[in-house]
Amino acid sequence: MTRANLALLILVACLAALPLFGGAYALRLGTMACMYAVLALSWNVVGGFAGYPSFATAAFFGFGAYVTGVLLNAGVSLTVATLAALAGGFLLAGLLGVVLLRLRGHYFAIASLSLVGVLRELVNNATDLTGGGMGLNIPLASGSSILADATFFFYAMWGLLLATALMLVTVSISKLGFGLVCIRQNETAANMIGLNATLYKSMAFGLSACFVAAAGGVYAAWVHYIDPSDVFDILYSVKPIVMTLMGGLGSPLGALCGALLYLALEEVVWRNYIQIHSGVLGLLIVALLLLLPHGIVSLRITGLWRRAKHV
Amino acid sequence: MLAAQIVINALVLGSLYACIAIGFSLVWGVLNVINLIHGSMIVLGAYLAWGLYQALAVSPWYVLPVAVPLFFVFGYLLQRLLLNRVISAPVLVTLTLTFGLDLILNNAMIYFFKADYRKLTLKPPLGSVSLFGVVVPVDRLIATVLALALTGLLYILLRRSRVGRAIVAVRLDRDAAVLMGVDVKSIYAIAFGIGAALAGSAGVLMALIFPISALTSTAYLDKAFVVCVLGGLGSVSGALAGGLLLALAEGIGSATIGPAYATTLSFAMLIVFLLVRPQGLLGRKGFE
Numbered sequence: 399m400t401r402a403n404l405a406l407l408i409l410v411a412c413l414a415a416l417p418l419f420g421g422a423y424a425l426r427l428g429t430m431a432c433m434y435a436v437l438a439l440s441w442n443v444v445g446g447f448a449g450y451p452s453f454a455t456a457a458f459f460g461f462g463a464y465v466t467g468v469l470l471n472a473g474v475s476l477t478v479a480t481l482a483a484l485a486g487g488f489l490l491a492g493l494l495g496v497v498l499l500r501l502r503g504h505y506f507a508i509a510s511l512s513l514v515g516v517l518r519e520l521v522n523n524a525t526d527l528t529g530g531g532m533g534l535n536i537p538l539a540s541g542s543s544i545l546a547d548a549t550f551f552f553y554a555m556w557g558l559l560l561a562t563a564l565m566l567v568t569v570s571i572s573k574l575g576f577g578l579v580c581i582r583q584n585e586t587a588a589n590m591i592g593l594n595a596t597l598y599k600s601m602a603f604g605l606s607a608c609f610v611a612a613a614g615g616v617y618a619a620w621v622h623y624i625d626p627s628d629v630f631d632i633l634y635s636v637k638p639i640v641m642t643l644m645g646g647l648g649s650p651l652g653a654l655c656g657a658l659l660y661l662a663l664e665e666v667v668w669r670n671y672i673q674i675h676s677g678v679l680g681l682l683i684v685a686l687l688l689l690l691p692h693g694i695v696s697l698r699i700t701g702l703w704r705r706a707k708h709v
Numbered sequence: 710m711l712a713a714q715i716v717i718n719a720l721v722l723g724s725l726y727a728c729i730a731i732g733f734s735l736v737w738g739v740l741n742v743i744n745l746i747h748g749s750m751i752v753l754g755a756y757l758a759w760g761l762y763q764a765l766a767v768s769p770w771y772v773l774p775v776a777v778p779l780f781f782v783f784g785y786l787l788q789r790l791l792l793n794r795v796i797s798a799p800v801l802v803t804l805t806l807t808f809g810l811d812l813i814l815n816n817a818m819i820y821f822f823k824a825d826y827r828k829l830t831l832k833p834p835l836g837s838v839s840l841f842g843v844v845v846p847v848d849r850l851i852a853t854v855l856a857l858a859l860t861g862l863l864y865i866l867l868r869r870s871r872v873g874r875a876i877v878a879v880r881l882d883r884d885a886a887v888l889m890g891v892d893v894k895s896i897y898a899i900a901f902g903i904g905a906a907l908a909g910s911a912g913v914l915m916a917l918i919f920p921i922s923a924l925t926s927t928a929y930l931d932k933a934f935v936v937c938v939l940g941g942l943g944s945v946s947g948a949l950a951g952g953l954l955l956a957l958a959e960g961i962g963s964a965t966i967g968p969a970y971a972t973t974l975s976f977a978m979l980i981v982f983l984l985v986r987p988q989g990l991l992g993r994k995g996f997e
């Protein structure tokens with residue numbers, strides 16, 4: 399295991415100590431941090447390793463949220479519903495991946511972007527099942543205090559983050575990860591030497607979707623109310639990319655740091671300048687790409703971090 | 710009669726779709742950049758028409774000569790100062806940069822114009838013409854004619870003018886164009902400027918027909934994507950063909966399945982085309 403991967407797991411482990419220090423607000427922020435980190439790390443599998451610029455994160459997030467929401471309303475327990483979202487997300491992405499990942503570059507980016515719109519529209523139209531534009535209420539877990547509730551959802555999201563980090567580390571040291579890097583560097587050549595590119599890419603797409611879907615599920619149970627424009631928000635697709643770019647492309651540790659830094663910035667902007675928060679996000683993106691294209695991992699703090707490999 | 714009405718509606722809507730998409734297609738084809746600000750620029754053009762009509766009662770068709778140079782300069786500077794710095798970076802970077810710029814422009818419009826839907830209502834209203842039971846509102850007719858005129862203008866510009874030929878040359882083979890003495894950097898900026906000018910003028914025309922709000926920008930962008938893929942990237946005639954095909958499919962789809970599934974339908978078409986005919990209906994490598 400490389401030093402960066404070890405640092406990633408240590409950082410995740412440190413996050414678990416948060417409930418010892420903070421109240422309900424800190425727990426809410428911590429839950430958001432874990433959720434963002436799940437999205438950013440998951441995006442890394444398909445965007446970082448395989449080099450496919452996916453904008454489909456929001457599609458799988460919303461998919462997971464709705465699967466879990468509908469199942470919870472049908473009386474299924476949260477664990478089972480989240481697992482169903484996880485498995486469903488993996489299958490959906492894996493199957494869609496067979497078709498979508500034939501496209502490259504811009505075309506793939508657009509197709510994945512429009513997937514979000516399509517799922518949103520389908521959910522909007524299936525009023526009987528999902529409540530359509532009215533949204534979906536999700537029953538409250540009865541009988542627990544606010545703080546206990548907050549702690550529970552924090553650990554649920556943290557568990558997902560741990561699982562995502564472990565998945566990412568496993569992929570990066572496995573044959574799958576090596577194959578994905580080959581695909582990024584030269585897909586035609588990888589195909590030529592007998593690597594089943596379609597299978598590898600679909601696996602990557604599935605893995606990058608399943609924990610996102612599960613995070614959507616936990617999110618739905620956490621906020622108790624979801625509607626299509628909320629969970630299929632295109633910003634859920636873009637934020638993980640911004641976080642990854644902030645942290646440094648192709649570095650899982652960078653993605654996690656980027657997620658935490660991004661959340662901190664977002665919270666400050668959101669609290670103080672609500673009317674212009676998306677404009678500030680835009681400014682941040684532009685400044686980041688023009689001034690710090692390799693992310694914070696590329697900042698040299700002597701001896702602490704090595705320069706991230708540019709990919 | 711319904712069939713004839715659907716066809717006429719598709720012709721009207723298709724020309725407008727083509728007008729929305731040609732600027733986007735030009736930028737994509739020449740600079741290899743997906744310009745996500747395109748939708749917001751269209752809305753900005755619509756606000757320009759709306760504002761001038763409210764303040765000075767200038768009809769939208771007189772706004773066009775103002776909008777074209779304004780938006781050209783805006784696009785030219787945007788490319789020169791910002792986009793040019795990352796022009797050779799991977800897809801992800803240019804795409805994310807234009808997304809960031811779009812967030813800024815969109816938020817600025819919501820801030821200044823509020824999120825309310827506005828409508829430019831001409832006084833007195835122009836009414837509609839009907840022929841053999843097919844009804845077409847006059848304002849739509851004017852918008853269609855102007856959209857076709859703009860499309861034709863771009864076609865002539867690319868075919869006849871020196872700059873146009875240089876743009877086509879860069880699109881065909883950038884390296885060869887450099888060897889022939891074409892200043893690629895300034896061609897990039899000019900092409901982006903033309904793209905912005907077309908977006909702004911398309912917005913002026915949209916103001917005649919559709920309600921105006923910053924929130925509609927993604928809808929325009931989606932149309933531009935689909936039209937480009939259906940018709941073939943980076944050609945004027947391709948954009949026209951793609952626009953007509955999309956409008957026709959939407960018209961037939963709305964009449965048979967229901968308008969609520971419009972996005973799903975166009976996504977399905979998008980995927981089928983990308984897989985079966987990725988170069989589009991009239992796709993060739995060149996730009997005219």
